[in-house]
Amino acid sequence: GRFSLPFPTLDLSDFSLDARKLSLFLSSVPSGSVVFETLKCGRGVCTNSTLPVLATFLQRLKAEGERGAARDENPTSLKSLVAFKCGLEGATAAMFLFPSLPRSQESLELGGNFLRSASITMFGSVLSVRWLPSLLNLDLSDNPLGPRGVEALATGLCTPLWSLNLARTGAKEKGVEALAEVLKEKKVSSLQSLDLTENQMMAEGLKHLAAAVSTADAVPKLRTLILKKNNLVAGATGREYGPLSTLLSTNRLTELEVLDLSKNFFWGGAIEGVSAAAITTVTAGRFPKL
Numbered sequence: 001g002r003f004s005l006p007f008p009t010l011d012l013s014d015f016s017l018d019a020r021k022l023s024l025f026l027s028s029v030p031s032g033s034v035v036f037e038t039l040k041c042g043r044g045v046c047t048n049s050t051l052p053v054l055a056t057f058l059q060r061l062k063a064e065g066e067r068g069a070a071r072d073e074n075p076t077s078l079k080s081l082v083a084f085k086c087g088l089e090g091a092t093a094a095m096f097l098f099p100s101l102p103r104s105q106e107s108l109e110l111g112g113n114f115l116r117s118a119s120i121t122m123f124g125s126v127l128s129v130r131w132l133p134s135l136l137n138l139d140l141s142d143n144p145l146g147p148r149g150v151e152a153l154a155t156g157l158c159t160p161l162w163s164l165n166l167a168r169t170g171a172k173e174k175g176v177e178a179l180a181e182v183l184k185e186k187k188v189s190s191l192q193s194l195d196l197t198e199n200q201m202m203a204e205g206l207k208h209l210a211a212a213v214s215t216a217d218a219v220p221k222l223r224t225l226i227l228k229k230n231n232l233v234a235g236a237t238g239r240e241y242g243p244l245s246t247l248l249s250t251n252r253l254t255e256l257e258v259l260d261l262s263k264n265f266f267w268g269g270a271i272e273g274v275s276a277a278a279i280t281t282v283t284a285g286r287f288p289k290l
Contacts, residue, residue: 013042013082019049026057038080046086055096062102078102079134085112090119098123099131107137111165115140117149127156136160141167141195150175154182159190167197167226176205180212183219193224197260201230203240210247223255223289229263241266249286256287 010029015022022045045054061078081101088097093115099122101108115123120140126132138161145153150171155178157164171179176199182188201209206227213219233239244266 008036009038009040010036011040012045013040015042015044017044019053022050023053023056026053029057037077038082039078041081041083041086043085043087046083046088046092048092051088051092051096055100058097058100058102061104062100065102065104078104080107080109080137081105082109083113084109084139088113088115090114090116094119094122098126101126101132103132104134105132106134108135109137109139111139111141111143113143115143115145115149117146117152120145120149121152124152124154124156127153127158130158134160137163139163139165140169141165141197143169145169145171145175147172147174147178151178154178157182157188159188161188161190163193164188164191165193165195166199167195169199171196171199171201171205173200173202173205173208175199176201177208180208183209183212184215186215186218189217189219190221191219192221192255194219194222195224195226196230197226198229201227201232203231203233203235203243206230206232206243206247210243210250214246214250214252216252218252220252221255222253224258225253225256226258226260227264228260232261232264233266251286253287255289257289259287259290 012022015025017025041054044050058078065078083097088110093113098119127135140153143149145166147170150166150169151174153166154175157179166175166179169175176196183191196209199205209227213222213225232244233241
């Protein structure tokens with residue numbers, strides 16, 4: 001049978017059939033009239049054999065969107081792709097998935113996979129040539145990107161991005177430094193949420209980030225900044241509070257509503273609880289919405 005359209009979500013998260021049956025299933029979606037906003041994928045559609053089939057489907061949506069734009073129509077409105085913990089690996093994602101994404105894409109949730117620096121270099125290229133001009137939300141959390149992967153991604157970041165989740169991606173100091181440079185250059189001034197949880201940033205990484213967010217008009221709309229569990233005052237020779245002081249003394253983050261600095265052991269030991277009160281005192285007046 002054929003699909004009855006429109007429908008809001010195409011959920012393939014529990015799909016467990018082979019590539020031929022996936023192809024048959026997706027071919028039943030009528031051409032020229034796809035009106036679903038969210039595509040959810042699971043492990044069954046992200047294997048080496050099925051991902052090319054999914055990519056072909058996405059390419060079809062992409063082509064239909066381009067033809068519709070040329071005629072001032074909007075036959076496809078795929079806005080969100082969810083492929084969380086799908087077993088996506090670097091080579092297959094770089095070869096099939098990233099180049100196939102429709103320009104209408106607003107949200108990409110790719111957390112919990114096996115994407116590394118090589119595949120993210122391809123994705124960074126996709127972003128840098130503006131193949132995804134409407135991308136607002138990007139979640140790459142829990143992927144082993146490493147510093148080089150984060151650096152490759154950072155080179156392609158640009159407005160109108162609202163939310164960037166790089167939690168637990170192994171960014172470390174060098175990855176954060178690359179991201180900070182992009183922020184400082186005001187390429188992502190639209191950013192409203194940044195999650196860098198558990199990235200071994202240390203004081204040196206925080207120094208770069210603090211300098212970036214303290215730059216005028218770098219991230220004027222930032223509302224959420226999550227720096228949880230990063231050893232933010234751990235320096236090469238001991239505790240370094242300078243970068244933390246820079247972050248907490250800036251007056252550039254007037255829209256900030258959430259600042260998560262938990263599990264960073266600023267003062268250590270039994271007086272760790274004092275840190276929250278101290279931070280509240282320091283930030284009073286500088287972050288009016290916090």
